Amino acid sequence: MTDGSGGRVHGDAGHVSRNEVDGTVRGTVVQAGAVHGDVHFHTRAPAQAVPWQLPPAARIIGRTAEMAALEASRVRGLRAGRGTLAAVSGLGGVGKTAVALSWLHGLRREYPDGQLYADLGAHSPAGPADPGGVVAGFLRALGVAPEHVPRTFAERVALYRSLTGERRLVVLLDDAASAGQVRSLQGTGPSLVVVTSRRRLAGLVVDGGTALNLEPLADDAAVELLGATLADGRVADQPEAAHSLVELCAGLPLAVRVIGARLAARPRRGLATMQRALAEERNRLAEMSIPGDDHDVRASLDVSYRGLPTRAARLYRLLGVHPGPEFSGTAASAALGEEAEGPLGELLDANLLTEVGEDRHRLHDLVRLHASDTAAAREPGPELAAALRRVTDHYLAGATRAEEVVDPQHRTLPRDYGPGPYFAPYVGDDPATALDWLDRELTNLMAVIRGARPSGVPTAAWQTADALWPLFLRRKSYQHGRTAHAEGLTAARELGDVAAQCRMLTSGGLVELDAGGHASALRMFEEAARLFRGVGDALGHARTLNYRGLAHQRLGEPERAATLFGRAAEELPAAGDVRAGGLARLNLADVALADGHPETATEHAEAALAVLRDAGDAYNAARARTLLGYAFLERGLPDRAEEHLTTALAELRRSGADYETARAVEGTAALAEHRGAREPARTRYREALDLYVTSGGSDSPRAEAVRERLRRLEDD
The missing domain is CATH 3.40.50.300 (P-loop containing nucleotide triphosphate hydrolases)
Structure with a gap:
């Protein structure tokens, strides 16, 4: 700044501003009586401090x-x-x-x-x-x-x-x-x-x-965190109890630290004692807190819940009634009673829900408990019951549709659904996809079966078990099949429903038969026969002839089995079930082949194939072709064997039935071996072995038989 004479005034000033309302000046100003020359203002920048504000860091494990x-x-x-x-x-x-x-x-x-x-x-x-x-x-x-x-x-x-x-x-x-x-x-x-x-x-x-x-910690890291929190050797001394504890904490670091801190305050308390305290789900969240302290798992989840929009909060509560750990978006809609895509997104964004696959969601175990507790406290009882019924109907409808796709010949008994609204899942339009849906949802379906009677809908127990029957037979889920049919039979007996009891006895008996409980299966079939006879159901009784024949065959009584199969082949068509008569002929072919009579086996299998093909039963027609392949191979007719085995294999691969596919693959391996093609034979035996293990476990009799064939090929 100059005064017109070339003189200068030097001074320091900070930021200067004028209030436009009252004209006052804010900031540093320079007052001078006379100014000579230029005036230079040197504005001081704020001193740059070096802040170190981060809170202390805790030890991190497993990250x-x-x-x-x-x-x-x-x-x-x-x-x-x-x-x-x-x-x-x-x-x-x-x-x-x-x-x-x-x-x-x-x-x-x-x-x-x-x-x-x-x-x-x-x-x-x-x-x-x-x-x-x-x-x-x-x-x-x-x-x-x-x-x-x-x-x-x-x-x-x-x-x-x-x-x-x-x-x-x-x-x-x-x-x-x-x-x-x-x-x-x-x-x-x-x-x-x-x-x-x-x-x-x-x-x-x-x-x-x-x-x-x-995500929550893996088990080993959570155990390490528990040990670091305790720091007294108890975790190292009691490793099994430590692993059980962190499993109950579901890997959530806050829960692990809280439990560790509580144990540290009681140096004489064993880990197993704390494990027992946490084992009861209704008390688990209450145990995961430190009195008088803000380290509290329930309080932490409360904070997240309170931040949810209204519809997302309601979905969160109602997901607390979902019977299994994972669910689809359609299952969430069933719980809510309306389209749930928006609320699901809110829960995902709030990290109260985890995506575990395409359209697959999971509540962390402790979140699930919190959702259930919150629902019990804030949702009217009738609302919770209605949500559970909608979820139950969702899985029952899905299983029933899958049953229709996988085995359209299987007689579906009536289904009892609640008032809705209904949210049926898409299970696919081909057998393999439908079986995959059943497999993927099996944990939820089993939870529905176990929870149906306690929740007041016993019909859902036997009806869901009934719908799962094709999965149990084709994917050889023996233990699940036994549990489902036992629960379904109990429900049917409580209801006094004879038709339901007979279905649980016959379907459950077939599962028991495949699982190796041959005598038990026979008792179930005979009980069903008595019930059918008691209500005058000639067709139902005739069907048990096939089932009882299978049990006697597995018990090493082929003559008794053949007699029962023969009666079934005559009585079933007369009673109105031509297709079941064809299955009886297929069973007769199996007995004849096992007894070393491939010509007789061929006759019965060809008759069965004609009936099953006319009935539109592609799956069992393929089974008949597999048996024909074996029979023709036994008769020294490899070209005829190849024709049937190739056709059967194409159909069975489409069906998703691993065990029957393995039977056909094993037949093609035997055919290759018969023709001296050792390497193709080995390849196909290995494929058959993998399928047998997948469907029945590594110790299944067929798997061991194929291993023996492979050993023989290697030794020759």
Whole structure:
């Protein structure tokens, strides 16, 4: 500034501003009586302090992969000449802040200009922190005097970005409510910004950030964490109890630490004692707290629940009645009673739900307990009962549809559904896909069967077991089949439903027969025969002839079996079931082949094939062709054998029936061996062995027989 004479005035001044309303001047001013020459104002920049605000770091266990992923994102940013933004999300208590702190504390030398920390209070009773206040705090930490902190949010952000533009800072924004809350706090330049949140902050990924979602710890890491928390040798001395404990904690670090702290306070208490206390589901969450302390698993989950929108909160509660650990979006809609896609997304974003596959979701074990407890406390009893019935109907309808696809010839008894609304799943339009659906949902279907009687819908127990029958036979799920039919039979007896009892006895007897319980199966078939006779059901009684014949055949009584099969072949068509008569002829062929009469076997199998083909029973027609292949091979007619085995194999592969496919593959292996093609024979025997093991276990008789054929080929 000059006075027109070329003189100068030197002075220091800070920021100067004038209030447009009252004309007052704010900031530093220079007063001079006379000015000579130019006036130069030298504005002092705020002193740049070096803040070290990060809270202390706790020991981290079992997070090597996660830490490596974070470090890789940082290195990528450095190579690109930019800073790094990382968003760490996960269920409350999973250790998001602990992982972030452990990583960031190890980078102090890499970021010498300081560390900033803010708790954004996403779930604070007072509400999330105001970004403007957070920026003001950061400015003060960076050396800006309180009176120089700009008044408007935009000015604060601008100054913050100016001050951080060239600095290598670490910034930890803890417990963020949304991407919008933290977007203005990222700064610029080479800084490393880490955001933790219970929500998945997809918006930060759009901004160029890296997302890391933390899952609960694996069992071994959780045991190590329990040992580190106790630090007294009890975990090493009682390893089995330690593993059981962390399984009950479902790998959630907060739960493991709380249980460890409670045990540490009682040095004479055994781990098994705590395990027994946690074993009761209704008490588990209550045990996972420290009185008078804020380390409380239930309270942590309460915080996440309270942040849910209304429909998502209701879905969360109603998922507490879902009988199994995993479910599809359609099952969630059944629980809610309306389309659930939006609420499901909210639960996923809140990390109260985990995706475990395409359209497959899972509640963490402790979250499931919390959802169930919350439902019991906040949902009227009739609402919970209605939700459970809708879920039950969802699985019953799916299993029934799958049964129709897999075995359209199987007589489906009537189904009893609730008032709806209905949300039937899509199970596929071909047998293999439908069987895969049954396999995938088997845990849920078994849970439906076990829970049907206690929940007041016993019909669902036997009807679901009935619908699962094709799976039990074709995929050889013996133990599940036994359990399902035993529960279904109990329900049918309680209901006094004779038709249901007979179905459970005959279908369950076939499962028992395949599982090796031949005498038990015979007793079940004979009981069904008595019930059919008692109600005058001639057709039902005739069907038991086939079943009893199978039991006698497995018991090593082929003559008795052949007699019963012969009667069935005559009585069933006369009683109106031509197809079942064809199955009796197929069983007669099997007996004849086993007795060394391939010509007789051929005659019966060809008759069976004609009947089954006319009945549209492609699966059993393929079984007849497999048997014909074996019979023609025994008769020294390999070309005829190949014709039937090839056709059978193509159909059985489509059906998804591993055991029967293995029988056909084994037949092609025997055919190759008969023709002297040793290497193709070995290849096909190995395939057959794999299928037998898949369908019946490594110790199944057929698997051992194929192993013997392979050994013989290797020795020759």
